[in-house]
Amino acid sequence: xxxxxxxxxxxxxxxxxxxxxxxxxxxxxxxxxxxxxxxxxxxxxxxxxxxxxxxxxxxxxxxxxxxxxxxxxxxxxxxxxxxxxxxxxxxxxxxxxxxxxxxxxxxxxxxxxxxxxxxxxxxxxxxxxxxxxxxxxxxxxxxxxxxxxxxxxxxxxxxxxxxxxxxxxxxxxxxxxxxxxxxxxxxxxxxxxxxxxxxxxxxxxxxxxxxxxxxxxxxxxxxxxxxxxxxxxxxxxxxxxxxxxxxxxxxxxxxxxxxxxxxxxxxxxxxxxxxxxxxxxxxxxxxxxxxxxxxxxxxxxxxxxxxxxxxxxxxxxxxxxxxxxxxxxxxxxxxxxxxxxxxxxxxxxxxxxxxxxxxxxxxxxxxxxxxxxxxxxxxxxxxxxxxxxxxxxxxxxxxxxxxxxxxxxxxxxxxxxxxxxxxxxxxxxxxxxxxxxxxxxxxxxxxxxxxxxxxxxxxxxxxxxxxxxxxxxxxxxxxxxxxxxxxxxxxxxxxxxxxxxxxxxxxxxxxxxxxxxxxxxxxxxxxxxxxxxxxxxxxxxxxxxxxxxxxxxxxxxxxxxxxxxxxxxxxxxxxxxxxxxxxxxxxxxxxxxxxxxxxxxxxxxxxxxxxxxxxxxxxxxxxxxxxxxxxxxxxxxxxxxxxxxxxxxxxxxxxxxxxxxxxxxxxxxxxxxxxxxxxxxxxxxxxxxxxxxxxxxxxxxxxxxxxxxxxxxxxxxxxxxxxxxxxxxxxxxxxxxxxxxxxxxxxxxxxxxxxxxxxxxxxxxxxxxxxxxxxxxxxxxxxxxxxxxxxxxxx
Numbered sequence: 001x002x003x004x005x006x007x008x009x010x011x012x013x014x015x016x017x018x019x020x021x022x023x024x025x026x027x028x029x030x031x032x033x034x035x036x037x038x039x040x041x042x043x044x045x046x047x048x049x050x051x052x053x054x055x056x057x058x059x060x061x062x063x064x065x066x067x068x069x070x071x072x073x074x075x076x077x078x079x080x081x082x083x084x085x086x087x088x089x090x091x092x093x094x095x096x097x098x099x100x101x102x103x104x105x106x107x108x109x110x111x112x113x114x115x116x117x118x119x120x121x122x123x124x125x126x127x128x129x130x131x132x133x134x135x136x137x138x139x140x141x142x143x144x145x146x147x148x149x150x151x152x153x154x155x156x157x158x159x160x161x162x163x164x165x166x167x168x169x170x171x172x173x174x175x176x177x178x179x180x181x182x183x184x185x186x187x188x189x190x191x192x193x194x195x196x197x198x199x200x201x202x203x204x205x206x207x208x209x210x211x212x213x214x215x216x217x218x219x220x221x222x223x224x225x226x227x228x229x230x231x232x233x234x235x236x237x238x239x240x241x242x243x244x245x246x247x248x249x250x251x252x253x254x255x256x257x258x259x260x261x262x263x264x265x266x267x268x269x270x271x272x273x274x275x276x277x278x279x280x281x282x283x284x285x286x287x288x289x290x291x292x293x294x295x296x297x298x299x300x301x302x303x304x305x306x307x308x309x310x311x312x313x314x315x316x317x318x319x320x321x322x323x324x325x326x327x328x329x330x331x332x333x334x335x336x337x338x339x340x341x342x343x344x345x346x347x348x349x350x351x352x353x354x355x356x357x358x359x360x361x362x363x364x365x366x367x368x369x370x371x372x373x374x375x376x377x378x379x380x381x382x383x384x385x386x387x388x389x390x391x392x393x394x395x396x397x398x399x400x401x402x403x404x405x406x407x408x409x410x411x412x413x414x415x416x417x418x419x420x421x422x423x424x425x426x427x428x429x430x431x432x433x434x435x436x437x438x439x440x441x442x443x444x445x446x447x448x449x450x451x452x453x454x455x456x457x458x459x460x461x462x463x464x465x466x467x468x469x470x471x472x473x474x475x476x477x478x479x480x481x482x483x484x485x486x487x488x489x490x491x492x493x494x495x496x497x498x499x500x501x502x503x504x505x506x507x508x509x510x511x512x513x514x515x516x517x518x519x520x521x522x523x524x525x526x527x528x529x530x531x532x533x534x535x536x537x538x539x540x541x542x543x544x545x546x547x548x549x550x551x552x553x554x555x556x557x558x559x560x561x562x563x564x565x566x567x568x569x570x571x572x573x574x575x576x577x578x579x580x581x582x583x584x585x586x587x588x589x590x591x592x593x594x595x596x597x598x599x600x601x602x603x604x605x606x607x608x609x610x611x612x613x614x615x616x617x618x619x620x621x622x623x624x625x626x627x628x629x630x631x632x633x634x635x636x637x638x639x640x641x642x643x644x645x646x647x648x649x650x651x652x653x654x655x656x657x658x659x660x661x662x663x664x665x666x667x668x669x670x671x672x673x674x675x676x677x678x679x680x681x682x683x684x685x686x687x688x689x690x691x692x693x694x695x696x697x698x699x700x701x702x703x704x705x706x707x708x709x710x711x712x713x714x715x716x717x718x719x720x721x722x723x724x725x726x727x728x729x730x731x732x733x734x735x736x737x738x739x740x741x742x743x744x745x746x747x748x749x750x751x752x753x754x755x756x757x758x759x760x761x762x763x764x765x766x767x768x769x770x771x772x773x774x775x776x777x778x779x780x781x782x783x784x785x786x787x788x789x790x791x792x793x794x795x
Contacts (some may be wrong), residue, residue, distance in 0.1 A: 225241075296330070402735050434579070444458060
């Protein structure tokens, strides 16, 4: 069964209040990654157009100003430049580069970009313009700053230094605020283990790490300083490859802090503020080689603090993560990951990884940051969800129960006459008409089949006034459905039952409806008897045929009425059951057959020759879950790893005033599901333990799922794609209704009538992103140890 069916019992009553005195704190990696979905990376085809240049790449960089990507190679062409869409811009061959080690794009104050290439074996930095043309060479000999009278070129360093000679330099970083350049000088076989600090004039103002030239108060010396970066508060992060540490210094070389990465031999480091929680945080990316398995490359992400008033603090969450564990760690069966680059190209946040540059066996890999989870946008006021006084519309209606038909209905409404007409067609073309009229003395309806009208019959269904929803609904916010911006209106019909009405934000007319149960309290004819309904066409009109139709139905010919139909209409069944019985038992004449594609263009009964969908074995997905026992949708992330038989569905509960972010996690591992809640401060509460695990990628084909219809290139429901709608029974009499579009991408999911133990009477999920990834951190599925044995209800 699809992931989103796993809902906690009454998730809003299960929300945990923030109280560290009462709740245990979980310091596992899963706790520290409460927002890790924000930093989930997924597959991208960005490098596919440059596939012939992806070997022997030593390093990459992204120009933040243009989005161009530069790849430094140890074979010719030595420089490959890509446009921001991944297409090839140009290549450059420079035989003067002896062994390129790193490359950095620098965007100066004159609004021009330059490329700084560290040439390891030539002991120099080669500077190119953005087109790859050589500009200058820095080193091997670097002049000192002893004779500089003004220190304006070295704001961060009050002292000065004599000339130096580069050894085996490995990387370069810039501090544009202080006007300083940092060069790491220390690789295997080299004479040095130090950081050289240059001013704007490329003169040496300090050397850090060399015992004889110590200018700061380092706790320890460097040991193979392989990479360096500067953050927004002018801290210098020096990656030491041999002793598996990242040392953090201030701009004068004073020791501030460090990150111990003892599980790997690190090689590359990068920093990003993409998708961070607030301006006081950032993410550090560290690549290297696993110490326990040299065949595995490793990428670890750390959230860090960016507080300029307290630069020695690098721990973002000291309560949850006092030992600065990685936010997430991914392994790659590629040996050493030599370099890492993070940056934005054409508004896509990219992650570029290069393995150790050893010829054709090496490779460069690209990922993109997963789509952010959808979040409702709120505003101070919304247009009231009122119907026009007269309208005509087309609806696509999906039933609650197995065996009941999907209906396409042409609906006409006249408020002044308190009348509604439903011209109904099922997917086989069977057609009938239902007419409802409400007066001060009661409610009546008529039914027409095979050209014969039956009725009137009394009913408790009421044709509503146009403003029937205005006083009983509240708006949760605005979010698109099928690409259409909609206002999400909830209608509480009983303490644990909520109907949902989506109105288009532009025209304020119905776009979709979801009902909690058939007996949902609204008593609106026909519309209340279906689980969820789309309104692909809706038009307010000055006149319609409702009055004429009602008048004609009041003049029926009793002599032609079929006794069998009369018997069905006289039964105590509900109207929907009666119509199903009439269509199946009484038969339909050819004149009553209709082609549903004339009502909803592109809609065709059956599977259209298309198969049921199959999931990829690993993916990341976001959606909005709409419960029918609460009035707020849940922004949701799901990570799926079938090889590990694991899945996590994380539902973000609304944030209450003064409370931290709270989520409800459903972790499905092997044959067990644990449901528990987490707070952003690390506290948690255990919930229900259920006896089922993740479903297999072939769940749809392995069961009794059936494609009921397809919609091809319909501008409202399936623009520029083919959508398959299939149903699958789950628990009698409930079922799934699920839409998938081309590429086996889920669109919408609806579950009707699940058992009470699974949380709600019905759940609907609108999928926002469905992205394949092989970057799945096993710690994503960590369950707090006390919860692993938990039973009972979520408190």
